[in-house]
Each structure stands twice: as C-alpha cells, then as structure tokens.
Amino acid sequence: MKLREIQQRMFRAITEPLTASERTRARGLDGRSMRKEAEAIIKPNDRLSSLERLEIYNRQYWFRIIGSLYDDFPGLEAILGENRFEKLSQAYLQDCPSRSHTLRDLGARLEGWLEQHPEHAGRHLSLALDMIRIEWANIEAFDAAELPSPRMSSWRFVRIRQISASACSPISGWWQ
Amino acid sequence: MPANRFNGHTDYGIGIGLRIPHYRHILEEKPVCDWFEIISENFMVDGGRPLQILDEILEQYRVVQHGVSLYFGSTDKLNRAHLKKLKALIKRTGTPWISDHLCWGSVDGTYSHDLLPIPYTFEAARNAARKIREASDFLEVPIAVENVSSYAEFHTSEMTEWEFLTEVVEGADCGILLDVNNIYVSSRNHKFRALDYVENVPHERVAQIHIAGHTKFEKYILDTHDHPVLKPVWKLYERAIQLGGNTATLLEWDDRIPSFEEVHDEALKAAQFLQETTLSK
Numbered sequence: 001m002k003l004r005e006i007q008q009r010m011f012r013a014i015t016e017p018l019t020a021s022e023r024t025r026a027r028g029l030d031g032r033s034m035r036k037e038a039e040a041i042i043k044p045n046d047r048l049s050s051l052e053r054l055e056i057y058n059r060q061y062w063f064r065i066i067g068s069l070y071d072d073f074p075g076l077e078a079i080l081g082e083n084r085f086e087k088l089s090q091a092y093l094q095d096c097p098s099r100s101h102t103l104r105d106l107g108a109r110l111e112g113w114l115e116q117h118p119e120h121a122g123r124h125l126s127l128a129l130d131m132i133r134i135e136w137a138n139i140e141a142f143d144a145a146e147l148p149s150p151r152m153s154s155w156r157f158v159r160i161r162q163i164s165a166s167a168c169s170p171i172s173g174w175w176q
Numbered sequence: 177m178p179a180n181r182f183n184g185h186t187d188y189g190i191g192i193g194l195r196i197p198h199y200r201h202i203l204e205e206k207p208v209c210d211w212f213e214i215i216s217e218n219f220m221v222d223g224g225r226p227l228q229i230l231d232e233i234l235e236q237y238r239v240v241q242h243g244v245s246l247y248f249g250s251t252d253k254l255n256r257a258h259l260k261k262l263k264a265l266i267k268r269t270g271t272p273w274i275s276d277h278l279c280w281g282s283v284d285g286t287y288s289h290d291l292l293p294i295p296y297t298f299e300a301a302r303n304a305a306r307k308i309r310e311a312s313d314f315l316e317v318p319i320a321v322e323n324v325s326s327y328a329e330f331h332t333s334e335m336t337e338w339e340f341l342t343e344v345v346e347g348a349d350c351g352i353l354l355d356v357n358n359i360y361v362s363s364r365n366h367k368f369r370a371l372d373y374v375e376n377v378p379h380e381r382v383a384q385i386h387i388a389g390h391t392k393f394e395k396y397i398l399d400t401h402d403h404p405v406l407k408p409v410w411k412l413y414e415r416a417i418q419l420g421g422n423t424a425t426l427l428e429w430d431d432r433i434p435s436f437e438e439v440h441d442e443a444l445k446a447a448q449f450l451q452e453t454t455l456s457k
Contacts, residue, residue, distance in 0.1 A: 001331075001332055002299070003251055003295065003297065003299050003300050003303060004251040006295055006330065006332065007250065007251055007280055007283050008283055008284075010292070011283040011286070011288065014288065014290075014292075015288070040331075041330060041331065042328045042329065042330060042331070043328075043329045043330065043331055045329070045365075045366070045367065046367075047395040047396065048395055048396060052395075053327055053328040053329075054328065056327040056328070056396070056398075057290060057292065057327065057328065060290055061288055061289075061290060064289055064290065065289060068289075097286045097287075098286065098287040098288075098289060099285055099286060099287070100287065101217060101245040101255065101258050101287060102217045102220070102245070103289055104221075141224070142224050142225055142226075143221035143222060143223065143224040143225065143226050143227075144221075144222055144223055144224055145222035145223040145224075146223045146224070
C-alpha cells in the first residue's frame with residue numbers, strides 16, 4: 001500500500017465519530033468494518049489488536065478537538081448544557097473539520113454552521129448564536145493585529161453605522 | 177555535540193517549555209533560566225497579547241522555536257502561508273534553529289492536530305526528507321526533527337524507527353531533536369530495546385534533546401508530559417549525552433503544570449548528567 005493511501009485510510013478511520021461510550025465504532029459511517037480497516041493498515045501486538053491501537057488515535061482526535069471547543073466556547077456550553085454542547089461539537093466538527101494548522105481557528109465556522117443547523121441549539125438558538133459571536137470575537141481580539149488609534153482629525157471621515165441591539169440585549173438579560 | 181551546524185553552533189544548556197501558567201512568575205521574578213522553548217504556532221499571530229508577552233520574554237531570555245504542525249511526513253505539500261508566518265516569527269525571535277516532529281497529521285488540507293506515526297518505508301523517508309529540505313531552504317534556519325511517541329506499527333514498514341530517522345535526516349541533511357522520553361514510550365509499546373535506538377542514531381546530528389514524563393496504562397504507555405522524568409528516561413538521557421556530548425536539553429511539562437520552580441528544578445536534574453559527562457572526558 002502506498003503512503004498516500006495509508007494516510008487517507010488512517011485519517012478517515014481516526015476521524016470517525018466515537019460511540020456513546022467513547023469507543024471506536026464497529027462500522028464506519030459508510031458501513032465498512034473498522035476492525036478490517038485497522039487490520040489492513042496496522043499491526044497488532046501481544047497486548048493490543050490492530051483496532052485497539054487505532055482506537056488510541058481515534059479517541060485522541062476527538063478528545064483534543066472537542067476539548068478545544070470547550071476551551072473556546074465556555075459560554076455556549078453554559079447555555080446549552082454539557083450533553084447538548086458535546087453533541088453540537090461532534091456534529092459541527094464532522095461537517096467542518098479543521099482546515100488550519102492551529103486549533104485557534106477551529107470555531108471559525110461555528111456561527112454559520114449553527115444557523116444552518118438550528119436544531120442543535122433548540123429553543124436557545126438566538127442566545128447561542130449571540131454567545132458564539134461574542135466568544136469568537138474574543139478569540140479574534142486576543143491575537144489580532146494592533147491598529148493605530150484614530151487621530152481626532154480623522155473622526156470627521158467616520159461614518160456611524162447603526163447595528164441591531166438585539167445581539168447584546170439577550171446576553172445582558174441572561175447574565176442577570 | 178554541544179554546538180554543531182544543526183543548532184546554529186550554539187551551546188544553550190538546560191531550558192524549559194514556556195507555558196502560560198508561568199508567564200507572570202517569569203516576567204515579574206525574572207528567574208535564571210538558560211533558555212525557553214516556545215510552541216511556534218501559539219505565536220504565529222498578527223499581534224495582541226501573545227506577541228506582547230513574547231517580546232517581553234525576548235528582552236530577557238533566549239528562545240528556541242518548536243513546532244507541531246509542519247507535518248513533514250504528510251503527503252500534502254508544505255503550506256506556503258504557514259511557512260511565511262513561521263519565517264516572520266523566526267525573524268522576531270532570532271531562534272538559532274527550529275524543530276518540528278517527524279510525523280504526519282493532515283490529509284488534503286484537513287488537520288488532525290495529532291502527531292501521527294509514519295510507516296518506516298523508503299518512500300516515506302524520501303517524502304519527508306524532500307519536505308524538510310524545502311522548508312529549510314525557505315526558512316533559512318537549521319531544522320531539527322523530533323522522533324514522536326507511537327502506539328501503532330504499520331504492516332508496510334521496511335526498517336526500524338532509528339533507521340528511518342537516520343534515512344530522513346541524512347536525506348534532508350538536517351538535525352535531530354532526540355526525545356528520549358518518546359524513545360522509551362515507543363520502546364515499551366513496540367517491544368524494542370530503547371538503548372539500541374539511542375546508540376544507533378547519528379549523534380553528530382543531534383541538535384537538541386527533549387526529556388519529559390509519561391503515563392503507564394495497563395496495555396500501553398502514553399506520552400502525557402504531566403509527570404517528572406522517570407528513571408529509565410534519565411538513563412537514556414545519560415547514554416545520549418555520553419555518545420553525543422553536552423547537548424541543549426529541554427524539559428517538556430504540558431499538563432497538570434506545577435510551579436515554575438518545580439518544573440525548572442526537574443529540568444536542572446539534567447545538569448548532574450551533563451557535569452558527569454564533561455568530567456569523564
């Protein structure tokens with residue numbers, strides 16, 4: 001088997017969603033046997049089967065990326081609760097896996113994705129979207145380039161644009 | 177080798193990984209520390225707090241960059257945007273060398289954010305060596321590649337891990353970041369003699385050594401970086417510096433991070449081995 005095929009098959013295997021008990025599934029989403037897939041690529045040893053060795057990486061993958069979303073969106077987790085947040089995270093990351101070298105960008109598409117999949121936020125959709133906007137803005141502000149402060153003379157060119165207050169009001173109400 | 181072309185002819189001594197829980201202590205107390213290793217990706221940003229902290233650290237300390245996502249082993253092409261950001265950071269830190277892992281972790285531009293083991297084949301060695309050369313040419317700084325811990329072996333492998341590492345670094349003409357904890361972890365997971373690994377790498381290419389702790393499970397050992405360095409890892413370290421000389425050494429402690437002093441004291445245990453090696457020569 002060529003290197004590229006090994007990497008494609010292993011990558012697909014380790015990114016398969018885990019079972020509810022956080023184990024590797026018996027069958028992949030496309031119905032193939034995960035045991036046979038593991039055996040085709042990975043050698044067993046005297047303590048672990050091929051599938052058990054693959055499972056170490058399968059679990060590491062999901063623990064790492066879902067953990068990263070927990071770190072980045074604690075407010076969203078507080079709104080949805082742990083179970084719903086975890087289900088949302090898994091569904092989001094299946095649809096929008098990382099396309100960046102840094103985990104910092106993992107939540108970049110979360111707002112747009114949730115708008116397309118509102119069932120994952122239930123009755124808290126509006127509040128959840130507001131919280132995602134705030135928490136993502138916080139991530140961006142943390143390491144964004146510093147721009148020079150505007151000089152007083154430049155203020156006459158500033159155009160004030162009206163924005164909806166609805167993005168803020170539910171948050172303030174929620175915190176109270 | 178204490179100073180060689182793979183670490184910019186430097187002799188850096190004993191450092192520790194720069195981690196967020198220690199920022200305040202380091203900036204306020206300014207403890208003596210030979211050098212800090214930073215995770216490059218944490219500072220490849222446009223501005224803000226990370227670069228502000230980094231600049232303050234750079235005023236007082238020497239910094240070496242260590243990366244986690246160049247993925248030399250992936251069949252994907254190197255990411256040019258990534259390399260440009262990395263080069264900008266290299267200019268900022270003045271790092272004499274950079275390191276990243278001899279592993280893969282992305283397919284068709286999708287990232288696992290894991291350090292996945294490479295099948296030890298000649299095809300994979302040529303692929304990794306070519307990418308390391310390309311990166312080194314672009315970045316204009318020596319590169320050292322680190323051996324990773326692994327939990328899987330491939331049917332297609334054609335050689336031992338240390339033979340594969342040698343094949344890659346000689347093909348790329350690059351350095352080695354020898355992680356003796358990773359050697360120990362993999363030796364237990366795959367049942368090979370760890371000393372065989374340490375004794376058979378090209379020592380003249382070792383630019384830096386990593387030491388760290390790990391966690392034992394019932395059927396395997398996991399590289400967790402959340403414990404002090406264990407005795408068998410110190411023994412491998414001792415052998416590595418006997419063979420290669422006093423080499424820049426760094427303690428990794430990434431989870432359940434104790435106080436700065438505790439981490440630094442653990443790292444400084446390496447000093448006694450370095451002294452013994454110096455006296456015996």
